[in-house]
Amino acid sequence: MRFDVITLFPELFAPFFTSGINRRAFESGLVEVKLWNPRDFADGNYRRVDDRPFGGGPGMVMMAEPLWRCLQALRADRNEADEARAPVVLFSPIGERLDHAGVSRWADSAGAVLVCGRYEGIDQRFIDACVDRQISLGDFVLSGGEVAAMALLDAVARLLPGVLGDEGSHQQDSFNPALDGLLDSPHHTRPEIWQGPAGPMAVPEVLLGGHHERIARYRREQSLALTARLRPDLLEQARAQGRIGAADDAFLRQSKKL
Template sequence: MRFDVITLFPELFEPFFKSGITRRAFESKQVDVRLWNPRDFAEGNYRRVDDRPFGGGPGMVMMAEPLWQCLQAIRADRAEPGEKRAPVVLFSPIGQRLDHAGATQWAASTGAVLVCGRYEGIDQRFIDACVDQQISLGDFVLSGGEIAALALLDSVARLMPGVLGDEGSHQQDSFNPALDGLLDSPHHTRPEVWNGPQGPMAVPDVLQGGHHERIARYRREQSLALTARLRPELLEEARAAGRLSKADEAFLSQPKRL
């Protein structure tokens, strides 16, 4: 798959592509990312890409024309016989919130053109004429769309075959259908007893017993308890979809679950 990123700060992406386990996806071109700077398509000696907003107000607005010229260059570069035009995605606080289901859909796609806004935003005329979808990370505002683009690319890259090493790793992630959309259970590693700031803290005995069925049940119950406490709406969604077993419901009915 191929993602073309329109950004005024391509240098923000380079370290990301060379660091961490997800670099495998980028180095192998399983996730092929190409960076485009709209300043390269701006006119004049100063290559201006922003201007003051009509009607007044603070800040600057990214101009439509450099973005449009950049997008046309991307489409020309992507053009192949029979290839469907890649959707144009803008990262914006008013967009649909990115979640696991969305990341999974993008991981199964052929890619997109990702537009990273800056300043007070982008000329609405470019959005109306060229943008197919808007995506948000949550109800807050970032200084630019680059962080959101990195989040999308990372969530997609880790779903690619062979990237995480263990094919089952991402299936145990929170929100994954393999966990019925619930939160992941807590994790422990060596030492068996950690002398932390609250004194000795031992790994739960069940995790050291080697009984796989008991361990699986313990982790399921921890997942249920954590979801009930922190994200009860996810638990209700799982219940409504019939994904909770009788054993799950029996555990949840207990007065003390943690």
Template sequence: MRFDVITLFPELFEPFLRHGINRRAFESGQVAVHLWNPRDFAEGNYRRVDDRPFGGGPGMVMMAEPLWQCLQAIRAARAEPDGARAPVVLFSPIGAPLNHKGVEDWSRGQGAVLVCGRYEGIDQRFIDSCVDQQLSLGDFVLSGGEIPAMALLDAVARLQPGVLTDEGSHQQDSFNPALDGLLDSPHHTRPEVWQGPEGPMPVPEVLLGGHHERIARYRREQSLAITASRRPDLLALAKDRGLLDAADQAFLRSKGLL
């Protein structure tokens, strides 16, 4: 799949694409990333891409024309027929929240054109005529769309076959359908007893016994308890969907969580 990223700061992506386990997806071309700077498509000696907002107000607004010319070049480079154009995605506070289901959908698709806004935003006329979808990481504002774009690329890359060392790793991620959309359970590693700031802290004994069914049940119960505590909305959703079996419900009732 191919992602074309429109950004005034393409250099921010270079270390991201070269480091970490997900670089396998980028280096292999499983997730091809092409960076485009709208300043290259701006007119004049100063290659201006922003101007003051009509009606007054603080800050500057990204101009529609350089973005449009950049998008035209991307369309030509992708050699897309009209009926198979990749969607144009803008990262924006008004966008739909990006979640696991959305990431899974993107990981199976054709890619997209990702628009990273800056300053006070983008001329609304470009949004109205060119943007197909808006996405948000949450109810907060960032300086630009580069971090959300990296977040989407990272989440999509790790779902590609062969990227993670253990093919089943992402199946145990929080929000994954394999966990019924619940949060993941805690993890432990060596040493068996850690001399922490509050004294000796042993690994839960059940994890040391090698009894796979007991370990699976323990992890399920930890997942249920953490989800009930931190994200009760996810637990309620799993219950409504009939994903909690009798043992799950008995455990939750015993802890006063259901």
């Protein structure tokens, strides 16, 4: 799997590739990432990559030509057949919202070219001619696409076999099909009683008993309750898919009465 990242700030990625558990994916080559700076393909002594927008307005716009030359260079480096070309992805507020299903599809892919915009954006002509998909992290605006690119790479890497210490770790993540797309339940660790700012706080007794079926049911109910309170849309989606059983419904009905 290979991702090529077009960015004006490749130095931002250095600590990302060498820190945390996901570094295994990048250091081993399981996820190959190459960084490309469009400034290296710009003209003039100043290697200019942006200019004022036609029609006026604040800010600067990234120019199409340096991006195009950069894309051509990385295409030559990838040496792909036309029918197997990696898609070009732009991180943009107007893009489709990235979710677990989308991350899973990228984890099963051969990779992509990730374009990180800056300033007021990118010349629309480059987008129209070269971009295949646009992705958004949510309804907010970042200073550039680098953080979004790292988010996608991080989410993809942790789904790959051999990256996490426990192969089943990601299957208990929120939104995972193994949890029927619900939110994950709360977690606890030692000590059994924590002397917190509001006084002693104990770990739920059911988690200390070693009864696996009761623990599994408790966690399921906590997941249901949390999802019903914070993300009822996910609960309704799971219900529509037939993932909410009779015991789940009984618990939810009882919870509403409490």
